[in-house]
Amino acid sequence: xxxxxxxxxxxxxxxxxxxxxxxxxxxxxxxxxxxxxxxxxxxxxxxxxxxxxxxxxxxxxxxxxxxxxxxxxxxxxxxxxxxxxxxxxxxxxxxxxxxxxxxxxxxxxxxxxxxxxxxxxxxxxxxxxxxxxxxxxxxxxxxxxxxxxxxxxxxxxxxxxxxxxxxxxxxxxxxxxxxxxxxxxxxxxxxxxxxxxxxxxxxxxxxxxxxxxxxxxxxxxxxxxxxxxxxx
Amino acid sequence: xxxxxxxxxxxxxxxxxxxxxxxxxxxxxxxxxxxxxxxxxxxxxxxxxxxxxxxxxxxxxxxxxxxxxxxxxxxxxxxxxxxxxxxxxxxxxxxxxxxxxxxxxxxxxxxxxxxxxxxxxxxxxxxxxxxxxxxxxxxxxxxxxxxxxxxxxxxxxxxxxxxxxxxxxxxxxxxxxxxxxxxxxxxxxxxxxxxxxxxxxxxxxxxxxxxxxxxxxxxxxxxxxxxxxxxxxxxxxxxxxxxxxxxxxxxxxxxxxxxxxxxxxxxxxxxxxxxxxxxxxxxxxxxxxxxxxxxxxxxxxxxxxxxxxxxxxxxxxxxxxxxxxxxxxxxxxxxxxxxxxxxxxxxxxxxxxxxxxxxxxxxxxxxxxxxxxxxxx
Numbered sequence: 001x002x003x004x005x006x007x008x009x010x011x012x013x014x015x016x017x018x019x020x021x022x023x024x025x026x027x028x029x030x031x032x033x034x035x036x037x038x039x040x041x042x043x044x045x046x047x048x049x050x051x052x053x054x055x056x057x058x059x060x061x062x063x064x065x066x067x068x069x070x071x072x073x074x075x076x077x078x079x080x081x082x083x084x085x086x087x088x089x090x091x092x093x094x095x096x097x098x099x100x101x102x103x104x105x106x107x108x109x110x111x112x113x114x115x116x117x118x119x120x121x122x123x124x125x126x127x128x129x130x131x132x133x134x135x136x137x138x139x140x141x142x143x144x145x146x147x148x149x150x151x152x153x154x155x156x157x158x159x160x161x162x163x164x165x166x167x168x169x170x171x172x173x174x175x176x177x178x179x180x181x182x183x184x185x186x187x188x189x190x191x192x193x194x195x196x197x198x199x200x201x202x203x204x205x206x207x208x209x210x211x212x213x214x215x216x217x218x219x220x221x222x223x224x225x226x227x228x229x230x231x232x
Numbered sequence: 233x234x235x236x237x238x239x240x241x242x243x244x245x246x247x248x249x250x251x252x253x254x255x256x257x258x259x260x261x262x263x264x265x266x267x268x269x270x271x272x273x274x275x276x277x278x279x280x281x282x283x284x285x286x287x288x289x290x291x292x293x294x295x296x297x298x299x300x301x302x303x304x305x306x307x308x309x310x311x312x313x314x315x316x317x318x319x320x321x322x323x324x325x326x327x328x329x330x331x332x333x334x335x336x337x338x339x340x341x342x343x344x345x346x347x348x349x350x351x352x353x354x355x356x357x358x359x360x361x362x363x364x365x366x367x368x369x370x371x372x373x374x375x376x377x378x379x380x381x382x383x384x385x386x387x388x389x390x391x392x393x394x395x396x397x398x399x400x401x402x403x404x405x406x407x408x409x410x411x412x413x414x415x416x417x418x419x420x421x422x423x424x425x426x427x428x429x430x431x432x433x434x435x436x437x438x439x440x441x442x443x444x445x446x447x448x449x450x451x452x453x454x455x456x457x458x459x460x461x462x463x464x465x466x467x468x469x470x471x472x473x474x475x476x477x478x479x480x481x482x483x484x485x486x487x488x489x490x491x492x493x494x495x496x497x498x499x500x501x502x503x504x505x506x507x508x509x510x511x512x513x514x515x516x517x518x519x520x521x522x523x524x525x526x527x528x529x530x531x532x533x534x535x536x537x538x539x540x541x542x543x544x545x546x547x548x549x550x551x552x553x554x555x556x557x558x559x560x561x562x563x564x565x566x567x568x569x570x571x572x573x574x575x576x577x578x579x580x581x582x583x584x585x586x587x588x589x590x591x592x593x594x595x596x597x598x599x600x601x602x603x604x605x606x607x608x609x
Contacts, residue, residue, distance in 0.1 A: 054607060063527065063603045093529025104524040104606055106235075108242035113233060120233045121530050129233075149242070165528070177607045 009072075010172050010205040011037040011060060016069035016079075018055055018228075029055040030066065031228040037221075039172065040199045042192075042206045044216065047225035053209050054177075056225070060207065061096060061175055062088040074172045093122055097166030097204075101178035103158040105150035111137060111161045112146045118168040136164040140194070156187040163194065167202065174198070176208040185214050192218040235534065236541035239518075250510060251549040257503050258547075258583065259554030263565075264496040265575045266558060268489055270568030275401035275480040278342070279473070282323070283353050284446035285455045286311075287471045288462055294471065296325050296443040297401065298484050303468060305415075305440030308345075314461055316453030321348030322442035324414040327404065332382065337374055340400045341384075341407045343414020349446045352408055358393030361410055369393040369408040384409075385417045401484055403567045415440070500582060508590035511543045515594035519601055526603035539594045540587075547587035551580060 018030040029052045037043050045053045058064035059071070062078060062085075071079040074095045078085050085091050092098075105114045115133035120126060137143045140160040150158055159179065166174055176195070180188035192215050199206050208219070216222065224231040240247045279297070287296070288303065288311055295301025305322060312320040324343035329336055344350030346361045352369055358378040361367045368389045370376040380391045389409065398406045409417075419441065449455050459470040471479065481489075515522070522535055555576060562569035 054604075057607070058604050061527070061603075089526065089529045089531055091529075092527070098527055098606075100524070100606060104520070104527075106521050106524065108235070108239040108521075109233075113238070117233060117235075117530075118528055121528070121534065126233060 008039040009036050010039050010074050011035070011207065012070075012072040013060070014070040016056070016059060016066045016071060018052075018059065018064065018066045028228045030059065033069075033228070033230055035223060035230060037205045037207060039203050039205055041220045042195050042199050042208065042218075044219035044222040045207060045209045045225065046211070046216075046222055047231075051225040052228040053225045055228075057175055057177060057207070057209050060173075061098070062091055093118070094169060095171050095173055097169070097171040097174040099159070099162055099166045099174060099176035099179045101181050103150070103155075103162040103182075105153075105158060105162055105165070107150050110147050110149055111142065111153070111164075114150065114161060115164045115168050118165055122169055132168065133164070136167055137161065140164050155182050156190070159183065159187075159191055160194075163191075163198070167198065170202065172202065172204045174204055174206045176206060178210055178212070179208055180210065180212050180215050188212065188215055189218070234541070235538045236545065239538065240542065240545065247546070251546055251553060254503070254507065254510075254546060254550030255553035255557065257499070257506065257554070258551045259557050261496055261499045261503060262551075262555050262558045262571070262576070262579060263569060264492055264499060265579060266562065266569035266571050267565075267567060268492045268496070269570035269572055269575060271401075271485055271488060271492070272481055273397075273570045274399050274403055274568055275485050276477060277398050278340075278400060278406055279476055279480060281352050281354075281395065281398045281406075282350055282446055283448075284349050285449040285473050286317075286447045286458050286462070287473070287476055288445040288447065289443070289469050289471065291467050291469050293469055294479055296323065297476070298479050301443050302441050303443070303445060305442050307442070307468065308348075308445045310465075311445050311447050311462065314447075314458060316450050316458050316461075317447045318450050319349055320445055320447040321345045321350040322411055323350045323444045323446055324411060324418055324441075325443050326414065326418045327400075328384065328417075330382065330384070332375060335375070338404045339374060339407050340404050341409060341414055341417065343409055343411040343418075343442075345411045349448050352393075352395045352398060352406075354395065355393045356396045358391070360393060361408065362392075364410050365413060366390060367392045367410065369395060371395045371398045371405040371407070373397075373399065373405040374407070387413070387416075389413070397568070399568070401480060411442070415442070500586065503583075504586040504590050507543060507547055507587055508593045510546065511539060511591045511594035512597065514542060515539055515597045519597075520605060522598050522601045523603050523605035526601065527606040532599060535598050536595050539598055540591045543587045543591035543594065544584065547583050547590075548580075551583045 014034050016030055016033045019026055019028045021027055033056060047053045059066050068081050078091060112130055112133045115136055116129035119129035119132055134146055137146050140163055142157050142160045145153060145157055180191050183191060195206050198204060288307060289295040289301035290303050293299045293301040308320045308322045311317055322345055326341050328341055329338050351360055361369060366387055366389050368391045370391050372394050376391045378391055378394060381388050449458050455472040459472050462468055462470040525535055559571060
């Protein structure tokens, strides 16, 4: 399949499908899903449990191989009925940042090292990685917690550090899984404002899977999923 | 960034406790190796202290350590006349129990002719026996001191010298005394028994018997040549020093050594299983962290490195602590614990291999962790 890339499209998905099980147990988790997400957009992926939003997120994250379709991430066609890249982890490291529902900071690394880890995995020297990590923690206003261990952070602080980690390699695609689920309304609002700021500052596309009604008004676009299809 | 060290530092208390537990187990493995070597060293201690090239014993016997042996006392003079024999000496060996300072000692008495082969090669204190009667050289393990007097049979003896580490193959301490004293102690009847024998008209048998004759051979003459020469006499058997050593290490203590070796192997396997279980449990604890690492793009080598390095650190730390504990407390053991550097190095390599093998289970789990588990709330 040959397509012309829109100027600012960072995530392009065409007719992606995925099923689990066979026969009577067959579940079509994704059915011909097609979507485009542009730079500087914060897009919400909504839907009831089992609607396929997590499957779609996993497919975009390149940790779940679709049955068929086509996918381009940050200008690189990574899937065309098969993975076109051998090292998908390197692809994730270079192009995708992750924000998890329960922040998933490594408990044995302090905040600086949690952020710097991504950079050292990408080949940065430790000193340079630590400097960049401190810069990001400052940007996210948690520099005062740089030496703290994750267990010593509040929910909001931990999520900010997790966002700093997601930004470390300057990815242009950020996947957020329920980024505000563990936060109260005020903090959820702050995080959403921050995601908007990031989308603009980093020229990035942010895809957030959410059930959280209180942030719906803060999303640029909303995709609703029902039975593996995009409903709108 | 070394994730293994960071994780250990984060849970230092748990890691130290695990290492301590493992060190006790690996310490037992080191101890078993030490007991094995100690047993061999004990078996050879008296042989080495005697420093003889040739052992002449009763015909058909493999004495005096492995089997009983009794040869006439004048055998030494016959042996000494053989070309190539530089010097020869008679020996008696007998095991007695002695009550000393309220402690029952099991000791082996070696009777020898002062000035001839058979005397202890090295003394740590005091002097060699110079008088022909009533003097003793004792091993330090007996607790006897120079100048101390003890009673053996009907006579009092004075300790004039001390040896160190001269024991029998069963670990009993050795006492040296002049041959005449030893023969009297071994062969003379107590007065009532002697009177009874005399009353029934029994002829008094001679007491000039020894258990073995030892000889030192000229450096220019092979021991085997002397042994062959003596072997032609039908009433005697001969063993070279090397044959005695083989007899002691391969035959006399072989079963015990195999037992210890087998026990050590079982303990090593148990250690491997325990290390594998610890690594497996630690890996299960980190499943979510491993999923996160995979999700953010960490390669398998980073994750495998985390697990293998921790397994190695745990095993090596446990081994080092265990070895140090055994080294510090080896004197507490009733038998000799001989820690040879080559054995320790060999065991270290075994521990490293065991850790690598044991971490395979954890690595298998880690490699199979689905990165999407990081997304699970």
